[in-house]
Amino acid sequence: MQPCELSLADASEAIRTRRLSPVDLVESVLRRLELTQPRLNAYAAVTAERARADARTAAREIAAGRRRGPLHGIPMGLKDLIDVAGVPTSAGSRVRSGRPARADSTVAARLSAAGAVLLGKTHTHAFAYGLTTPQTRNAVDPGRIAGGSSGGSAVAVASGSATFALGTDTGGSIRVPAALNGVVGLKPTHGLVPRHGVTPLSWSLDHVGPITRTVRDAGLVLDALVGRGPRDPAPTAAPPATGGRPPAGSGLAGLRIGVPRAYYFDRVDADVEAAVRQALDGLRELGARLVDVDIPMARHVQAVQWGLMAPEAAACHERTLRTAPELYQDDVRVLLEAGALVPAVDYLRAQRARTLMRREWSRLFQEVDLVAAPTVPTTAVRAGQESVAWADGTTEAVADAYVRLSAPANITGFPALTVPVGRDPSGLPVGMQLLGRPLGEDVLLRVGRAYEQTRGADRPTRAAQRPAPGRAARPEATPVP
Numbered sequence: 001m002q003p004c005e006l007s008l009a010d011a012s013e014a015i016r017t018r019r020l021s022p023v024d025l026v027e028s029v030l031r032r033l034e035l036t037q038p039r040l041n042a043y044a045a046v047t048a049e050r051a052r053a054d055a056r057t058a059a060r061e062i063a064a065g066r067r068r069g070p071l072h073g074i075p076m077g078l079k080d081l082i083d084v085a086g087v088p089t090s091a092g093s094r095v096r097s098g099r100p101a102r103a104d105s106t107v108a109a110r111l112s113a114a115g116a117v118l119l120g121k122t123h124t125h126a127f128a129y130g131l132t133t134p135q136t137r138n139a140v141d142p143g144r145i146a147g148g149s150s151g152g153s154a155v156a157v158a159s160g161s162a163t164f165a166l167g168t169d170t171g172g173s174i175r176v177p178a179a180l181n182g183v184v185g186l187k188p189t190h191g192l193v194p195r196h197g198v199t200p201l202s203w204s205l206d207h208v209g210p211i212t213r214t215v216r217d218a219g220l221v222l223d224a225l226v227g228r229g230p231r232d233p234a235p236t237a238a239p240p241a242t243g244g245r246p247p248a249g250s251g252l253a254g255l256r257i258g259v260p261r262a263y264y265f266d267r268v269d270a271d272v273e274a275a276v277r278q279a280l281d282g283l284r285e286l287g288a289r290l291v292d293v294d295i296p297m298a299r300h301v302q303a304v305q306w307g308l309m310a311p312e313a314a315a316c317h318e319r320t321l322r323t324a325p326e327l328y329q330d331d332v333r334v335l336l337e338a339g340a341l342v343p344a345v346d347y348l349r350a351q352r353a354r355t356l357m358r359r360e361w362s363r364l365f366q367e368v369d370l371v372a373a374p375t376v377p378t379t380a381v382r383a384g385q386e387s388v389a390w391a392d393g394t395t396e397a398v399a400d401a402y403v404r405l406s407a408p409a410n411i412t413g414f415p416a417l418t419v420p421v422g423r424d425p426s427g428l429p430v431g432m433q434l435l436g437r438p439l440g441e442d443v444l445l446r447v448g449r450a451y452e453q454t455r456g457a458d459r460p461t462r463a464a465q466r467p468a469p470g471r472a473a474r475p476e477a478t479p480v481p
Helices: 008-016 022-040 048-063 106-113 151-159 175-181 215-225 270-285 298-316 318-323 330-339 344-367 398-404 407-412 441-454
Strands: 043-046 075-079 117-122 164-169 184-187 207-212 256-260 289-293 370-374 387-389 395-397 416-423 429-436 476-478
Touching: 008 022, 008 215, 022 043, 022 048, 022 075, 022 117, 022 151, 043 151, 048 117, 075 106, 075 151, 106 117, 106 215, 117 151, 151 164, 151 175, 151 207, 164 175, 164 184, 164 215, 175 184, 175 416, 175 429, 184 215, 184 441, 207 215, 215 416, 215 441, 256 270, 256 344, 270 289, 270 370, 270 416, 270 429, 270 441, 289 344, 298 318, 298 330, 298 344, 298 398, 298 407, 318 330, 344 407, 370 441, 387 398, 395 398, 407 429, 416 441, 429 441
Parallel strands: 075 117, 075 164, 256 289, 256 370
Antiparallel strands: 043 117, 164 207, 184 207, 184 416, 370 429, 387 395, 387 476, 416 429
């Protein structure tokens, strides 16, 4: 195994025990980046010389006994919404092209203080307003989408051109690309990770979180990020540090895992459902108790998500949309213009509905300790595909399909973790989503880690020959005309 293929935890331990130098690790990752960038295009900008200089500094500090912690000397990518002083934050759009950031975002400053090494800025769908990241190609099958909007970060981690990365998540933008590329993505509790210096899309839905190769790695990165920042607009008390490890007594005996009767398994690819239910059986074998649950207010999810996101995004872009509309990509400009037309009363209705949804989800978590479900309803679609046709006769836009199962965690602000649980017969990754109580990241990491330690290599999962009653078969592709 080459250094670029190591998990964060394994690379960190090799550096700590002097079996691997940060210089050698960074050079290995940069070589992989050079090989994969022309084919996958995960990065918007690469800061190779800065990375090499920081790696040499890390090596000297560690040799002198001044190791800062598990991220010291570890190479990372940051989504191109996250400010790093002196490096442009283009947000995937000509609107912001060529403008260097004046100061570090809070998360970039914290990772720098932890000794992490910046490789560059990863591609995003323009202003994070999309679920495909069209600039970037899937790490498993370059003919398919990377997912978005943190597609560059997910592909960088999956391809070995970053040991970890940060993304942002407004309606699933960490979890969707992580699931489609076969890596781990964590959307923390809203406000747990500071967002100062991160280009906003929708301030009440935005989250910042890690994309990693393992669940343990996600815990290690989260520990470096959490806590109120000096200019944090949504302060939230930090949970106990995980150290990337499950807490003592981390068995799953007695843990109640909610399995949705509907919504999360409605209009879902048969192979995705088969892989997730197989993973649920594995959690039961580890001692967890599976409990059937109903998802509250499920039919309101899409309306509430768009009722919050569209007007907030339009407000964020009001000035530049008025003065330089031609610099926006067509798909993003249309969404922003539509958001500006949402009446204030509809936005207030969405906020009221969110309050009710949070209350009902909190009641749900009195019955169970977490909920487990598919992360996305289908694996990565082909690049350029605009919709999927389901077996029940409905057709759904690709972006709507991918956001449908991830949006509840953004509306409530509750934490959610996606872990890879297998592959479909085409070899495309399948993700399972774990959703928990506010500040319940430790439980999600505990369950994800327990599953991760017992699963074998990803194998194609054979779905039943026909869907169960009320279930959808594998969606048929609807190509772009």
